[in-house]
Amino acid sequence: MNGRKIISFENIKVACRNCSLTTLCLPMGLEPDDVEKLDDIVKRNRPLHRGDHLFRDGDRFHSLYVVKTGSVKTYAPSEDGGEQVLGFHLPGELIGLDAIEHEMHNCSAKILETSAVCEIPFEHLEELSSTIPSLQHQMFRLLSREIGHDEGMLTLLGKKNAEERLAAFLVSLSDRFKRRGFSSTDFYLSMSRHEIGNYLGLAVETVSRLFTRFQEEGLLNVERKHIQLLDTDKLHNIVQGEDSDSKRQYP
Amino acid sequence: MNGRKIISFENIKVACRNCSLTTLCLPMGLEPDDVEKLDDIVKRNRPLHRGDHLFRDGDRFHSLYVVKTGSVKTYAPSEDGGEQVLGFHLPGELIGLDAIEHEMHNCSAKILETSAVCEIPFEHLEELSSTIPSLQHQMFRLLSREIGHDEGMLTLLGKKNAEERLAAFLVSLSDRFKRRGFSSTDFYLSMSRHEIGNYLGLAVETVSRLFTRFQEEGLLNVERKHIQLLDTDKLHNIVQGEDSDSKRQYP
DNA sequence: AAAAACACTTGATCCATATCAACTTGCGCT
């Protein structure tokens, strides 16, 4: 059916129902029968490498993408060469939802480390979800979740200081790794300090200094990309805007 | 059918197909027949007044809301009494999409001026859109649009300075008024300076000073809530990050 | 294996915007 048979990766038996992301990804709450139908429309491409683009700003929209392994960043490029990092996407996370409206991508998606990504042709998905109410519901939920997530980021950028932003970033990663069965306290960052700073609305130097300070304060160990969280309680407190020493006269 | 007959506002003949918001609101691209079905599920409540809440953070989610006339702000309250303004909603704009995921509102919606608002019970809407593919498609588009809009705000808060933020805010309002058939250069703000500042991640004083400066520079006239845009070209340039005098050495 | 390019860190300085303070204006309420 698919012309490319030379590289056998596509033939490996990987189905949605076997996918370890099953509770994170689309099928949640679907009948086995329906999962099979979904499975049929998902394309599984060969692994992608650091720097590859899934799509670019301005590309015509055809498919949503789900990270299977690895990680992907999305960013909005601006004319002058600058960019705003919009998100870092871990296994099970859906990419491309913002392109549905205009049938055109208005951000770019770049692979951060060797990754496997499922492609879901949107027209097929739409057809399928009009015949499977629980899939339609799941789609609404996923889109809604993305909106909720973005609203959280708006609060982060609008109200939080540098320290709170980095703490929130680390806690978010930690939680997401945990849900995926990885260590929540010991992980590697696939993005650069520059990308973290860009995402959080901070300069690289500020991110670097904060890592140093968090380490000095015993909150974590950091060695280049390798992070070990040591005091997640205190990190959570920082996210809430409660600096242990200063501030906080009356609750 | 509806218990409350005392106040006759509900009986006024206002249907989706007559609604002046028709191209902005849901029905776009629907058959007349389908519009009628949608019309049947929309509840039209009596007018709401400044300070009223459509819903509050934590409320169970039942319905989406569409502003018919007036304006509404949504905001995420924080424990300590602070808040982050998430958006200002004009006629034709949909409110509550972020609540679908958890069937619970995670922001509050407050009326800014006497407003009429349509209520769309989400369960009915969902049923209907599983039988009308073009309605399902329209729903996906609306959700996607919201995501795209939020991503634009992330760039605004992450990368733009105070001047660019206020200019972007004014240009956005101007465009939206225009699309609704109001003047794009002469309008009243229904929100306070404080709310504008909160929305844009700026202090009230900064907003006030910027209005004064924009007026001094001949970009606009401002008298309390009344705004007259005088040089929309220059405002657009500011949004793009091109300050006329300074900056801009090489393109 | 050396060289070049890049990623990160650390220190010194600057500046945009927050914060504090005082005053003015307009509006809701009795």
Added chain:
DNA sequence: AGCGCAAGTTGATATGGATCAAGTGTTTTT
């Protein structure tokens, strides 16, 4: 109609984080 308070303005000062600068460590290229 006028009191009282909230909203807005304007000025003075403070500061968090940006920017500039210089150096170190790491990865990629040749």
